[in-house]
Each structure stands twice: as C-alpha cells, then as structure tokens.
Amino acid sequence: MKVSHIEHLGIAVKSLEESIPYYENLLGIKCYNVEEVKDQRVKTAFFLVGETKIELLESTDPEGPIGKFLEKKGEGIHHIAFAVASATDALAEAETQGLTLIDKIARKGAEGMNIGFLHPKSTHGVLVEVCSK
Numbered sequence: 001m002k003v004s005h006i007e008h009l010g011i012a013v014k015s016l017e018e019s020i021p022y023y024e025n026l027l028g029i030k031c032y033n034v035e036e037v038k039d040q041r042v043k044t045a046f047f048l049v050g051e052t053k054i055e056l057l058e059s060t061d062p063e064g065p066i067g068k069f070l071e072k073k074g075e076g077i078h079h080i081a082f083a084v085a086s087a088t089d090a091l092a093e094a095e096t097q098g099l100t101l102i103d104k105i106a107r108k109g110a111e112g113m114n115i116g117f118l119h120p121k122s123t124h125g126v127l128v129e130v131c132s133k
C-alpha cells in the first residue's frame, strides 16, 4: 500500500457540542464541517490541521461502533486514516498480504470519501482506515 499522507485522526468524543469549542480553542482553527454518517451511527466534525484533518466522532447509537468504543475505553483516539490513491485497491492489497479486513470493499464515509477499515488485530493494535477521493 502506498500512503501519501495521514488523511485524518479519528477521535471518539461523548459530545460534539462540548468538544468542538474545546478543539477550536486548542487548535486556533474553526471546525469546517459537521456531518452525520448514518451507516456508521456517528456524527462527525472536521478540523483541517495542515494537510491532515481531525475527525471528532460522536455516537448516535450506544450499540454502534463509537458507542461501544466509548463504553469500553472512554474518549480518545479511535483510528488513524491514511490517504491512498484507491481505497479499494489498498484493501485488496492488504488482504493479499494476509491482513484482516473489517471492510472487504470500500464504502462511502464522511465527506464522500471511499473508505475501508483494517482490523486492529492485524495492525499492531491500531484501527487503520484507508481513504481515497
């Protein structure tokens, strides 16, 4: 897989309402987009920090992936997303290398990106997302 840069860091938060002003103050950067991703049962908020974004993730369903994460681990870094030319190709390549995939094929994520996740059990404990435009 050829990664061009870190596209974003995903951070699980309990409340966007509380976290957005905190991050705006911390970074000196305004949140530029808030978007619900129904498929993943989250509401997301984005900050552009150089070429990399911070994606805050608030759960909309306690049984969803972020709801479960918050329940188990509390707030904090949830995943790292690498920008690749094609998420579909990157997932296929990861599979041929024996990595465990959460998504066999890319799906639509926030901001209309094509995304897919690799399972943390095959990535040294880090939930890895690949994404492409």
Ligand code: ZN
Pocket: 008, 009, 010, 055, 079, 081, 129
């Ligand atoms: Zn993400």
